[in-house]
Amino acid sequence: MTAATATAxxxxxxxxxxxxAIRDAMRRDERVFLMGEDVGPYGGAFGVSLGLxxxxxxxxxxxxxxxxxxxxxxxxxxxxxxxxxxxxxxxxNFSLLALDQILNNAATLLHMSGxxxxxxxxxxxxxxxxxxxxxxxxxxxxxWYAHIPGLRILAPATxxxxxxxxxxxxxxxxxxLIFEHGSLYNATGSPAGHDSADITTAAIRRTxxxxxxxxxxxxxxxxxxxxxxxxxxxxxxxxIDLRVLRPLDDATIMESxxxxxxxxxxxxxxxxxxxxxxxxxxxxxxxxxDLDAPVGRVCSAEVPMPYAAxxxxxxxxxxxxxxxxxxxxxx
Amino acid sequence: xxxEFRMPxxxxxxxxxxxxxWLVHPGQQVRRGDVxxxxxxxxxxxxxxxxxxxxxxxxxVEPGVRVPVGAVLATIxxxxxxxxxxxAAPRPAPATPATGAVPSPVTSPLVRRLADAAHVDLGxxxxxxxxGRVTHADVRAAASETAPTSAAVxxxxxxxxxxxxxxxxxxxxxxxxxxxSGPGGAVRAADVxxxxxxxxxxxxxxxxxxxxxxxxxxxxxxMARAKRExxxxxxxxxxxxxxxxxxxxxxxxxxxxxxxxxxxxLLLKAAAMAVATVPDLNGFHTGTAFxxxxxxxxxxxxxxxxxxxVAPAIHDADKLxxxxxxxxxxxxxxxxxxxxxxxxELADPTITVSSLGEQGVDxxxxxxxxxxxxxxxxxxxxDRPCAVAGLLGVHPTVTASLAADxxxxxxxxxxxxLLAVERLLSHxxxxx
Numbered sequence: 001m002t003a004a005t006a007t008a009x010x011x012x013x014x015x016x017x018x019x020x021a022i023r024d025a026m027r028r029d030e031r032v033f034l035m036g037e038d039v040g041p042y043g044g045a046f047g048v049s050l051g052l053x054x055x056x057x058x059x060x061x062x063x064x065x066x067x068x069x070x071x072x073x074x075x076x077x078x079x080x081x082x083x084x085x086x087x088x089x090x091x092x093n094f095s096l097l098a099l100d101q102i103l104n105n106a107a108t109l110l111h112m113s114g115x116x117x118x119x120x121x122x123x124x125x126x127x128x129x130x131x132x133x134x135x136x137x138x139x140x141x142x143x144w145y146a147h148i149p150g151l152r153i154l155a156p157a158t159x160x161x162x163x164x165x166x167x168x169x170x171x172x173x174x175x176x177l178i179f180e181h182g183s184l185y186n187a188t189g190s191p192a193g194h195d196s197a198d199i200t201t202a203a204i205r206r207t208x209x210x211x212x213x214x215x216x217x218x219x220x221x222x223x224x225x226x227x228x229x230x231x232x233x234x235x236x237x238x239x240i241d242l243r244v245l246r247p248l249d250d251a252t253i254m255e256s257x258x259x260x261x262x263x264x265x266x267x268x269x270x271x272x273x274x275x276x277x278x279x280x281x282x283x284x285x286x287x288x289x290d291l292d293a294p295v296g297r298v299c300s301a302e303v304p305m306p307y308a309a310x311x312x313x314x315x316x317x318x319x320x321x322x323x324x325x326x327x328x329x330x331x
Numbered sequence: 332x333x334x335e336f337r338m339p340x341x342x343x344x345x346x347x348x349x350x351x352x353w354l355v356h357p358g359q360q361v362r363r364g365d366v367x368x369x370x371x372x373x374x375x376x377x378x379x380x381x382x383x384x385x386x387x388x389x390x391x392v393e394p395g396v397r398v399p400v401g402a403v404l405a406t407i408x409x410x411x412x413x414x415x416x417x418x419a420a421p422r423p424a425p426a427t428p429a430t431g432a433v434p435s436p437v438t439s440p441l442v443r444r445l446a447d448a449a450h451v452d453l454g455x456x457x458x459x460x461x462x463g464r465v466t467h468a469d470v471r472a473a474a475s476e477t478a479p480t481s482a483a484v485x486x487x488x489x490x491x492x493x494x495x496x497x498x499x500x501x502x503x504x505x506x507x508x509x510x511x512s513g514p515g516g517a518v519r520a521a522d523v524x525x526x527x528x529x530x531x532x533x534x535x536x537x538x539x540x541x542x543x544x545x546x547x548x549x550x551x552x553x554m555a556r557a558k559r560e561x562x563x564x565x566x567x568x569x570x571x572x573x574x575x576x577x578x579x580x581x582x583x584x585x586x587x588x589x590x591x592x593x594x595x596x597l598l599l600k601a602a603a604m605a606v607a608t609v610p611d612l613n614g615f616h617t618g619t620a621f622x623x624x625x626x627x628x629x630x631x632x633x634x635x636x637x638x639x640x641v642a643p644a645i646h647d648a649d650k651l652x653x654x655x656x657x658x659x660x661x662x663x664x665x666x667x668x669x670x671x672x673x674x675x676e677l678a679d680p681t682i683t684v685s686s687l688g689e690q691g692v693d694x695x696x697x698x699x700x701x702x703x704x705x706x707x708x709x710x711x712x713x714d715r716p717c718a719v720a721g722l723l724g725v726h727p728t729v730t731a732s733l734a735a736d737x738x739x740x741x742x743x744x745x746x747x748x749l750l751a752v753e754r755l756l757s758h759x760x761x762x763x
Binding site for chain 2: 293
């Protein structure tokens with residue numbers, strides 16, 4: 001292990017890890033640049049790009065007008081032209097203004113050009129609730145993007161993944177969307193010296209034998225917390241961090257479910273038509289005869305996310321609800 | 332038309348039975364209620380009655396073969412002596428209220444068709460229509476009453492998780508008869524492994540040692556289910572038997588030795604009659620709802636010589652006289668220990684009495700036999716010091732206990748029941 005990686009092992013916040021990943025990518029590849037609203041002098045809505053303008057200059061850290069469709073479209077064009085753009089969208093809610101660019105252009109070009117050219121860009125955005133930002137800044141719509149073929153959807157839940165996923169994402173020939181849960185930016189952890197993380201498989205964050213809890217991004221902490229409480233009740237839980245929401249790593253999920261025979265999916269998205277629905281359906285398709293109980297789900301209440309703190313907490317998946325769901329399938 | 336004679340369910344915990352012998356042969360005329368076969372359950376050899384009348388057509392199962400509940404054992408042609416074809420147009424009901432019995436059941440074509448479909452012998456159906464006519468409601472009631480056949484067939488389809496089914500197949504355990512611990516009684520993997528352990532300990536076939544183990548496994552399953560599903564509450568009360576036993580002694584002096592009555596019969600009679608005070612202790616809890624039974628079929632826990640326990644029923648115990656009850660008890664004990672019980676006796680006790688009196692214990696805190704909802708226990712009758720009219724006296728007393736299902740009744744009802752038992756025993760003239 002080199003001296004450089006040894007220093008990288010110091011504890012970082014998730015925010016610093018993302019910044020470190022961008023800085024690292026920009027140093028490695030001069031085609032990489034960052035664009036988005038307020039990413040320059042202001043340092044990004046969540047402080048991720050703080051200091052990067054000073055380091056790399058205005059050519060590579062580009063403030064954009066308040067028009068998601070325009071700057072995502074520009075990013076796609078730049079990628080097609082040979083650049084490796086990192087496009088930052090403040091929250092997933094605003095990304096819907098660029099949905100036409102993402103779905104109709106970025107996701108389809110490689111296919112429609114018969115494999116002649118694609119749009120290898122990375123779009124980062126914030127997702128999720130829990131920070132009292134009300135309905136227009138708090139939703140978890142990554143499941144919608146995970147619906148779209150042609151995209152790779154990542155959801156780093158740990159500091160190590162936040163640090164390590166960007167570089168392989170930039171080297172991926174497909175457009176990659178990275179969803180950063182807003183409540184994670186202040187989380188600390190070790191980037192573990194990784195400057196490249198696996199962006200194809202799910203990770204097992206805790207091993208157990210009685211139930212599989214599937215989570216990702218902001219719900220991983222909820223799931224691990226629930227698993228701790230369940231351990232006190234002698235229920236041992238396997239906790240899977242999906243990490244990659246598309247394409248889903250079926251093998252890891254099924255291997256776990258075949259061991260535990262029970263599954264609960266924790267998803268901050270709304271239940272109806274959600275990623276949790278997809279996972280439950282796949283478990284039923286592929287591991288039905290290994291199930292000892294119906295697949296359980298813990299999702300957000302199907303309401304626009306409330307502003308009031310107690311209502312917001314009531315609407316979001318909480319560890320207690322996960323414990324209850326697990327007990328319903330495994331007790 | 333042909334009717335199917337199926338392996339009946341001889342109790343909530345029975346899933347398979349072995350045909351021991353046929354007591355009929357093809358071509359033989361049988362009537363509803365005739366004993367046609369002997370079946371070996373895990374607990375005893377049971378004489379099985381026929382539910383239809385007709386001519387035995389084919390015997391489909393050889394003696395010695397073990398088959399699941401609901402399997403067809405024989406076919407019976409029911410065309411035989413049809414009830415007299417009804418007059419094309421039944422006489423209009425008399426203008427005055429029907430005064431007497433209509434000679435034979437007068438039925439409509441619809442009722443006959445229903446009866447055929449449900450394998451109900453119209454001759455045995457009590458008519459509630461005008462002039463005692465059998466209505467289609469009567470047929471339906473009779474069909475549901477006498478259809479352990481169809482009930483057993485329905486029971487074969489059981490709720491279970493896919494993993495439990497796979498595991499059951501791998502372990503060679505039949506899913507039927509496993510008490511499920513999942514939602515709605517669904518069988519889960521843990522239930523299968525538990526049952527498999529019990530099965531491994533108890534190979535299903537013959538031999539006294541095997542039977543003892545099989546009985547143990549059955550008891551394990553149903554008692555584990557009872558303790559898991561039934562929220563028991565327990566009440567005890569010490570009863571003064573001075574008056575009752577004096578009455579019994581007087582009675583016994585007047586009858587030949589063979590007809591003497593044991594105190595146990597008196598206790599059983601009181602336990603059965605007291606049900607009238609709290610009818611909610613008498614019936615079945617199916618897991619979703621309680622179904623009160625109109626009749627009191629008193630289960631009597633009888634220990635077997637080779638170990639284990641069965642609790643067959645004395646039918647309508649509340650209506651039997653004490654001498655009749657005593658006779659029934661003697662007969663039942665003898666037949667239980669000989670392993671010759673009737674199907675209905677095993678299948679339908681509505682409340683059970685357990686008496687460990689001979690063993691010298693004072694109190695029993697019983698485990699309810701599912702799907703029943705109450706178990707009455709009697710300890711040893713002993714002379715004990717007790718307060719009588721402000722003085723200390725020595726009276727024969729017994730501790731009566733009640734274990735009851737809290738889903739159906741509360742302590743207050745249970746207390747009323749024990750009080751009713753006490754009242755009956757302190758006024759034995761009402762009993763004997």
